[in-house]
Amino acid sequence: MANDVKAALHEYLRTAREDLLWKLDGLGEREVRMPRTGTGTNLLGIVKHCLNVEAGYFGPTFGREFPTPAELLPLEAYEVDPQADWYAREDETKDGLIDLYRRVGAFADETIEALPLDAPGRVPWWPGDRTVTLGRIIVHVISDVSRHAGHADILREQHDNAVGLRRENSNLPDGQDWPAYVTRLTALADRFG
Secondary structure, eight states, X not given: OHHHHHHHHHHHHHHXXXXXXXXXXXXXXXXXXXXXXXXXXXXXXHHHHHHHHHHHHTTGGGTOOOSSGGGSOOTTHHHHOTXXXXXXXXTOOHHHHHXXXXXXXXXXXXXXXXXXXXXXXXXXXXSSOOEEEHHHHHHHHHHHHHHHHHHHHHHHHHHHOOOOSBTTBOOSOTTOOHHHHHHHHHHXXXXXX
């Protein structure tokens, strides 16, 4: 039973990663870097944040180090710029960060495959009790990556109306008249204004 749970959790994490990455498909460097919210959220920054999250939680938390740690943000970077993982520097590219995220994903997958769900770990940057299990960390990271994949959904829709749950399943009704639907919802909302 525990292996079934672990396999299911692992699959949800892999799916969330891929759902996030496909939101960058077909976009150039400018489009993926462009801030799309009042706090500067951008598609490539979301990817950079998620890859650093996974590298940390599935690395140092369980006594492992990513093979090329210089490619990741060191904890000290956040002291200089607390948003350092939310945007790509000029020397970082879309393709380079996607490649890095895929390698971080493989690294995280190795941790998940090697350890049981109850394997103990310690999150160095958490305050207070930093003791965790692999199971807790998998759930924590699924939550984080899924949340940010949702942000990416909205950012991509704002950019070019590309929407959908995942590449192979939009999860949206066929033949929907979206402008009429939005007009109907706007009229409904206006009744409360």
